[in-house]
Amino acid sequence: MKFSIGELVRWYEVYDDVSIVKSSGLGVVSKIRTYSNEQDTINYYTVFTAKDKKEMLFEEIYLEKIK
Numbered sequence: 001m002k003f004s005i006g007e008l009v010r011w012y013e014v015y016d017d018v019s020i021v022k023s024s025g026l027g028v029v030s031k032i033r034t035y036s037n038e039q040d041t042i043n044y045y046t047v048f049t050a051k052d053k054k055e056m057l058f059e060e061i062y063l064e065k066i067k
Helices: none
Strands: 008-014 021-036 041-049 055-059 063-065
Touching (some): 008 041, 008 055
Antiparallel strands (some): 008 063
């Protein structure tokens, strides 16, 4: 896993049909879910966002570490 619970991240929310950023901000990873099938394993991260003060679900590609 690329991120861990409690880690500060920058998140990016994109429009469903295109990869254009709709919104972004900072947040803290609060949960990690891993889904596996015969071909892939995908990690989903629940992030508590500082901007909206709510939990949002992201794939790994829409998060980056804050150093």
